[in-house]
Amino acid sequence: MTNATATAIFNTDLASQGATAPEWVELFPAGPSILARDGRKWTLYPQSVVAAFKSNNAPLPIDWEHAQAHLAPRGKAAPAAGWITEVEERAGGVWGRVEWVAAAARQIVDRSYRFLSPDFQHRKDGVITRLNGAGLVNRPALEMTALSREQTTMENNQMSLKAIAKTLGLAEGADEAAILTALTARDTERVALCQSLQIDTSSDSAAVTAAITKLQTDTATAVAAVQSGAGNAEVAALQTDLAATRTALAALQSKDRDRDIDVILDQAVTSGKITPGSRDDYRAMCALEGGLDKFEKLVKSLPVLGDPSDLDRSTASNQVDEDVDVNAVASAARKYQDEQTRLGRTVSITEAVNFVKEKKS
Numbered sequence: 271m272t273n274a275t276a277t278a279i280f281n282t283d284l285a286s287q288g289a290t291a292p293e294w295v296e297l298f299p300a301g302p303s304i305l306a307r308d309g310r311k312w313t314l315y316p317q318s319v320v321a322a323f324k325s326n327n328a329p330l331p332i333d334w335e336h337a338q339a340h341l342a343p344r345g346k347a348a349p350a351a352g353w354i355t356e357v358e359e360r361a362g363g364v365w366g367r368v369e370w371v372a373a374a375a376r377q378i379v380d381r382s383y384r385f386l387s388p389d390f391q392h393r394k395d396g397v398i399t400r401l402n403g404a405g406l407v408n409r410p411a412l413e414m415t416a417l418s419r420e421q422t423t424m425e426n427n428q429m430s431l432k433a434i435a436k437t438l439g440l441a442e443g444a445d446e447a448a449i450l451t452a453l454t455a456r457d458t459e460r461v462a463l464c465q466s467l468q469i470d471t472s473s474d475s476a477a478v479t480a481a482i483t484k485l486q487t488d489t490a491t492a493v494a495a496v497q498s499g500a501g502n503a504e505v506a507a508l509q510t511d512l513a514a515t516r517t518a519l520a521a522l523q524s525k526d527r528d529r530d531i532d533v534i535l536d537q538a539v540t541s542g543k544i545t546p547g548s549r550d551d552y553r554a555m556c557a558l559e560g561g562l563d564k565f566e567k568l569v570k571s572l573p574v575l576g577d578p579s580d581l582d583r584s585t586a587s588n589q590v591d592e593d594v595d596v597n598a599v600a601s602a603a604r605k606y607q608d609e610q611t612r613l614g615r616t617v618s619i620t621e622a623v624n625f626v627k628e629k630k631s
Contacts, residue, residue: 291375293367297354297388297401300362300472304398313397315453316359318434319390322400325433329353332368332386336405339389351377351406361474364401374406383408397450439526441534441566448533451600451619455529458604459522466518485512531556532618534566542574602626 298304301314323330330353331338337348351374356367370378377383383406391400435444438452460478464471467481489508535552538544544552556562603622610617617625 289379291352291368291370291378294365295368295386295404296360296363297357297366297386297404298364298390298398302362311396312392313395314362314364315397315450316362316364317437317453317456318449319364319398319401320357320359321434321437323354323357324437329355329369330401330403332370332374332404332406334374334383334406336387336389336407338403338405354401354403357401359474361477362472366401366404377406439530441537443537444533451603451623452529452533454600455604456526458601459526463518463522466515482515485515527562529619531562532620534562534569536618536620538565538569543569543572599623599626 298314298316298319301316304312304314306312331350332352332354333348334351337346342348350371352368352370354366355369357364359365374383385407386404387407388404389402390398391402392398431444431446431449432442434449435442438444438449438456440448440452444452460473460475461471463478464473467478467485469477469481473481485508489512492508531553534556535544535549538552539546539549552565556565600623603619603626606622606625607617607619610622
């Protein structure tokens, strides 16, 4: 895991919002691809960064000129200019709510400091995994520089992965490949839902919810108009649109649940807790109301029936093979699943990924 500052990609003028320091600031611009002034690239999955912040369960510091990174390790003072108390996804980017200390707020208002530079961790392949904090700076044109900070331990990294997996509805033992696959799948589903709602495909969850709420409100208004004897054609059209949206939502939720079941069953087979032959029986159990939670509790109590498989495990570093394009494999696997579904066959995500890898080899 590598730490970096992002001065070169963040150019928001903090003092431009008036006579007070802004409560909400942009920490990362819209992704997933983020390009620095010096040409380097990062990949941002906002949900992953938000989940990592929540798992930290504490505010993150904003300092002056990245003192936490450069001065604190040498035993020098590195006071906070503010505290990031909340983060959220906005239109593909990440924003944070800040509680400024009085001195920093005055400096922002009088333009002594005008720019913000996030401090974050990323993998060797450029995927941003965690926000560490940020710094008030005045030189946004500087090239990105690496921070000479102690690297995150594997234990802390695993804790972060567990929290992200739980937020995504995956089992706590899900690896980075499974998490990236789930993030890609959810983004594909979000785009499909946006298309059904006829809104911008870059819209975030808040915009999707607003569109659905508006559609429901418009339908209710149209129904009231019908009851008063007007607008029959408009009501029929709105009801058709609403029915189509509900159908699309139900289909996406069903796919999401099937994928969660496949992930948990794959892990149980791989760890030797159940046999491949009993998979269908356990799938039927998971499909029942509350069945997925019951199966997870059952697996924890089951003995290992055989030696766990090493097929789905990587080296001790638990890193994703950097030569494999995870997003491409996940996309191809989803496409293969859809093709098989149309043929009346059920294929798990693991089987689909293995098929894609074998086809490429």
